[in-house]
Amino acid sequence: MKIIIKGIVIKGEMKKSYFKNIYIVILLCLAGCSQQTPEQLCETELNASTNLFQVNDFEKKKFFSMIESDLPKFQEYFKEAAQLSDVDWRMIAAIGFQESQWNPEALSAMGVQGIMMLTEDTAKDFNVTDRQDPEQNILAGSLHFSNINQQISNLGIIDERFYFTLTAYNIGFSNFRRAWKEYESQQSPEWKSFKKPLSELSGKEVYFVDLNNYPRGRQAIDFTEKVSDYYLLLRAYTCLQN
Numbered sequence: 001m002k003i004i005i006k007g008i009v010i011k012g013e014m015k016k017s018y019f020k021n022i023y024i025v026i027l028l029c030l031a032g033c034s035q036q037t038p039e040q041l042c043e044t045e046l047n048a049s050t051n052l053f054q055v056n057d058f059e060k061k062k063f064f065s066m067i068e069s070d071l072p073k074f075q076e077y078f079k080e081a082a083q084l085s086d087v088d089w090r091m092i093a094a095i096g097f098q099e100s101q102w103n104p105e106a107l108s109a110m111g112v113q114g115i116m117m118l119t120e121d122t123a124k125d126f127n128v129t130d131r132q133d134p135e136q137n138i139l140a141g142s143l144h145f146s147n148i149n150q151q152i153s154n155l156g157i158i159d160e161r162f163y164f165t166l167t168a169y170n171i172g173f174s175n176f177r178r179a180w181k182e183y184e185s186q187q188s189p190e191w192k193s194f195k196k197p198l199s200e201l202s203g204k205e206v207y208f209v210d211l212n213n214y215p216r217g218r219q220a221i222d223f224t225e226k227v228s229d230y231y232l233l234l235r236a237y238t239c240l241q242n
Contacts, residue, residue: 053225116141
C-alpha cells in the first residue's frame with residue numbers, strides 16, 4: 001500500500017483525535033500493513049474516519065453517493081497516476097473531489113480546469129494538451145502534487161508533511177513560502193500553529209483576489225482539511241469493499 005509521507009513521527013501525548021487516528025493509519029503502513037490482519041487494518045481505517053476536521057454529515061452522504069456514481073468512471077486513471085507519481089490513488093481522488101467533485105469539465109473564474117483544476121502553467125509543465133481530458137488532467141495533478149511533496153521535504157518538514165503539501169498544492173509553493181518564513185527556524189513545525197500565519201495571507205500578497213471576503217489563506221486551510229477528511233473517508237470505504 002502506497003502513502004505519500006515518509007518518516008512521520010508522533011510527538012508528545014495525544015488524545016483520541018483526528019491527528020492521532022490519521023497518524024495511526026499512516027504509521028501502520030510505514031511499519032508494514034501486513035503486520036495487521038485485514039480485519040484489524042479495516043477497523044483502524046474506520047476509527048480514523050470518525051474524527052474529521054470539517055466535512056459534515058450532508059457532505060459525507062454526498063461524497064459516498066458520488067463514490068458509487070462517479071468515481072468508477074475515473075478510478076483507473078487515479079490508479080495509473082498513482083503508479084507514476086508514487087502517491088496513494090485515494091489521495092489523488094480526494095484532491096480531485098474537493099477541486100471539482102470529479103467533473104472533467106469543471107472551470108473556475110480564475111481559469112483553472114478539469115478534475116484536478118489545473119492552471120495553464122501546470123498543464124504546460126506536464127505536457128497536457130487538453131485540461132478537460134480526465135486521464136491527462138489526473139496524471140498531471142498527481143505529478144504536480146508529488147513534486148510539491150518533494151519541495152516540502154527539502155524544507156526539512158517531516159512531522160505532518162501531509163498537511164503542508166496539500167496547502168502548498170492549493171496555494172502555490174511560492175505563496176506557501178511567504179507564510180512559512182517565520183517557521184524556517186523550527187525543527188518540528190505543527191500544522192495547527194501554522195494555520196495562523198497562513199490565514200493572514202490574502203489579496204495581492206498572494207496574487208489572488210479574495211472571493212466575497214473569503215481570504216485566500218483561509219481557503220487553503222479549508223482545502224487542506226477537507227481533502228484530509230475525504231482521504232480518510234475513501235480509505236475507510238475501500239477497506240470495506242475489500
